[in-house]
Amino acid sequence: MKFDLKITDTTSKARAGTITTDHGEIETxxxxxxxxxxxxxxxxxxxxxxxxxxxxxxxxxxxxxxxxxxxxxxxxxxxxxxxxxxxxxxxxxxxxxxxxxxxxxxxxxxxxxxxxxxxxxxxxxxxxxxxxxxxxxxxxxxxxxxxxxxxxxxxxxxxxxxxxxxxxxxxxxxxxxxxxxxxxxxxxxxxxxxxxxxxxxxxxxxxxxxxxxxxxxxxxxxxxxxxxxxxxxxxxxxxxxxxxxxxxxxxxxxxxxxxxxxxxxxxxxxxxVMPTRNARNGMLFTAHGSINIKNKKWEDDFSPIDEMNITFVDTEYSKAYLRHLFVAKEYLAKQIATIHNLGFYMWLVREARKHILAGDFTIWKNMMVKQMDKRL
Known part of the structure; x- marks a missing residue:
């Protein structure tokens, strides 16, 4: 295994690198x-x-x-x-x-x-x-x-x-x-x-x-x-x-x-295990806060699960539909929520990498922490 450290953020200790293994590269x-x-x-x-x-x-x-x-x-x-x-x-x-x-x-x-x-x-x-x-x-x-x-x-x-x-x-x-x-x-x-x-x-x-x-x-x-x-x-x-x-x-x-x-x-x-475990319980992570999709407030909300469209499920299905699946105890509910949450986690670390490389990670991180610390 080889680790190439590309850059360290100037206003924090954040790093962007690449790990090389025999089964492929891992961008950090x-x-x-x-x-x-x-x-x-x-x-x-x-x-x-x-x-x-x-x-x-x-x-x-x-x-x-x-x-x-x-x-x-x-x-x-x-x-x-x-x-x-x-x-x-x-x-x-x-x-x-x-x-x-x-x-x-x-x-x-x-x-x-x-x-x-x-x-x-x-x-x-x-x-x-x-x-x-x-x-x-x-x-x-x-x-x-x-x-x-x-x-x-x-x-x-x-x-x-x-x-x-x-x-x-x-x-x-x-x-x-x-x-x-x-x-x-x-x-x-x-x-x-x-x-x-x-x-x-x-x-x-x-x-x-x-x-x-x-x-x-x-x-x-x-x-x-x-x-x-x-x-x-x-x-x-x-x-x-x-x-x-x-x-x-x-x-x-x-x-x-x-x-x-x-x-x-x-x-x-x-x-x-948080993104997958929480998903199975109806808790979705987004860039603007967390959503308990089981809440009645989403019953007639036909907007996309997440307009950021990180994975296909985010705009393929509505909040109302996903809530219905959870209420009906359909397995598909857990699958959709899991794909969304894992997609969001992957987006988050990759977006962090982009901002480390761009030199504005700390500003972006502080904004994201404030946004995500909400219940929608």
């Missing part, structure tokens, strides 16, 4: 739709390519390990071939599931013992097995195995967890050196900064991660319930330490406003 800043189980919910791969035009999508190690299983993925020739996706893929390591399934797991120095949410069977993830699974999945970018601490989190727990994540990182790197790629393309490796919301721990972790010299670096353990101000403060601290010539990935973030504010702090890559 970028948002990655979440395809947890080899599928972005409610969206065909052709729609992801043609209408949403995603440069890269994300898969989940924990879920893909449980089903379809690595055995099936290897027989298929890897995740790209299995799901018919010929653009880049990033996989998280399963570390977030350690956090989100905390009631069903047991963590120790070796790794994490957890119970399957599917059938209750017991499994054990280690840094080494996480690397093996991600080799089998065959993503272009794979993540280090880490522990995502909860919020709030006691200082000593956050400190001990951070050091364990660092020790796990060394084990990941050692194992990758012994196990070459399975498929005929290269995989890049990103370690993850932890440290909860403690400034000294975040700085210490960022320095350790930077010293590893990996192809890119990620920021984890945020967007887990902390106030937005703390999210931005921690991101700023970490970005001031991480190397400028490597892409920076903020995991699990977030709202459109979160994304713009973190681009301004120097983040290049984002993923979040």
């Amino acid at each position: 800043p970028i948002f990655m739709p979440v395809g947890t189980v080899a599928s972005v919910k409610g969206v065909h791969q052709q729609e992801l390519k043609k209408d949403i035009n995603a440069d890269i999508i994300l898969g989940n190690t924990y879920h893909l390990y449980l089903r379809p299983t690595t055995k099936i993925l290897e027989k298929a020739g890897g995740l790209h071939k299995f799901m018919k996706w010929d653009r880049p893929i990033l996989t998280d390591s399963g570390g977030y599931q350690v956090y989100s399934l905390s009631g069903n797991n047991k963590i120790n120095e070796k790794g994490v013992k957890f119970k399957s949410h599917i059938d209750g069977s017991m499994h054990f993830f280690t840094p080494e097995s996480s690397m093996d699974i991600q080799r089998s999945i065959g993503a272009d970018i794979i993540m280090a195995f880490d522990e995502c601490t909860p919020y709030p989190c006691e200082y000593n727990y956050a400190k001990n967890s951070m050091h364990m994540t660092h020790r796990w990182l060394k084990r990941c790197i050692n194992h990758l050196e012994k196990t070459p790629e399975i498929y005929d393309f290269k995989q890049a490796f990103f370690p993850i900064v932890q440290g909860s919301t403690y400034k000294d721990l975040r700085k210490q972790s960022a320095e350790f991660i930077a010293s590893m010299g990996a192809e890119g670096n990620a920021i984890g353990g945020l967007s887990v319930g902390e106030p937005a101000e703390e999210l931005y403060e921690m991101t700023d601290i970490v970005c001031s330490v991480l190397p400028e010539d490597k892409p920076r990935y903020l995991m699990g973030v977030g709202t459109p406003i979160n994304i713009l504010e973190n681009i301004a702090l120097g983040v290049d890559m984002f993923d979040c």
Whole structure:
């Protein structure tokens, strides 16, 4: 993987760059739709390519390990071939599931013992097995195995967890050196900064991660319930330490406003289930604010879903029609809303890139944040 940093905005820390992988180029800043189980919910791969035009999508190690299983993925020739996706893929390591399934797991120095949410069977993830699974999945970018601490989190727990994540990182790197790629393309490796919301721990972790010299670096353990101000403060601290010539990935973030504010702090890559999950609940994101399309006020509003016409659904269907589909509990409602929201997220990061290159990102960002912070 190669990262070319084209320009840094003069009035903020925002950056525009290009990541080159064996499955194509990724223009940054970028948002990655979440395809947890080899599928972005409610969206065909052709729609992801043609209408949403995603440069890269994300898969989940924990879920893909449980089903379809690595055995099936290897027989298929890897995740790209299995799901018919010929653009880049990033996989998280399963570390977030350690956090989100905390009631069903047991963590120790070796790794994490957890119970399957599917059938209750017991499994054990280690840094080494996480690397093996991600080799089998065959993503272009794979993540280090880490522990995502909860919020709030006691200082000593956050400190001990951070050091364990660092020790796990060394084990990941050692194992990758012994196990070459399975498929005929290269995989890049990103370690993850932890440290909860403690400034000294975040700085210490960022320095350790930077010293590893990996192809890119990620920021984890945020967007887990902390106030937005703390999210931005921690991101700023970490970005001031991480190397400028490597892409920076903020995991699990977030709202459109979160994304713009973190681009301004120097983040290049984002993923979040929010655009797809909110879409399935009838919440639409637009450049002028969010819309709860289930509200009765849209019952006889025959205007387009979004006059910006980012994707075909925006002007193909009316607000009244989409509301009707939600009220009638038609599957098509969720599909239309999902395509709209993902299209909007992709438009947002690409528009941010245009303004970074044009030199007026901060002015545009401040205007957009004010506009989007509304309920229509």
